[in-house]
Amino acid sequence: MATNPLHVIVGRLIGKTPAALDAEEQRVLTTMQEKRPVSRDAADVADDVATFGDRLSDKVAAVGGSWSFIIAFSAVLIGWMLLNSDVLTHWGHAFDPYPYIFLNLMLSTLAAVQAPIIMMSQNRQAAKDRLAARLDYEVNLRTELEMLRLHDKIDLAVAARLDEVLEQLRAPVTQPASAMRA
Secondary structure, three states: OOOHHHHHHHHHHHHOHHHHHHHHHHHHHHHHHHHOOOOHHHHHHHHOOOOOOHHHHHHHHHOOOOOHHHHHHHOOOOHHHHHHHHHHHHHHHOOOOOOOHHHHHHHHHHHHHHHHHHHHHHHHHHHHHHHHHHHHHHHEEEEEEHHHHHHHHHHHHHHHHHHHHHHHHHOOOOOOOHHHOO
């Protein structure tokens, strides 16, 4: 395994032995050996491992953090207050008269449930960001290693060509027979 040219390049570039490489570096090395692309979409990778709860928290956060929700919820609150202040109070059937204790209880319950769900979604987004950073690192590492391999190939080609030129310059100069007669 130590004779693998990729390990030699990795050892020179990263300064690690093949056994000391971390998972991302190993994955890059494997894809280079198999001549496969290393880049992947972070959203697709995260969605592949997402649980039902993860997807649900993302949807709740998307709805709860939208202007549509804020406007609709404001309309419900105003409707609740008008209904219990004017309409139902007029007939004596207000189920939650001012100071709207039941409404406050429902709002507190909603906030107590919604806040951790939104935090779950934020944690999932942070995990996606970390995954994207890891995938970016893998692509950058692959690019650096491929560039170094290309530099090595070019250096070898230039060195071989220089050797040919030096050999031609060292060879004795023989003049053609026609040039000797003159």
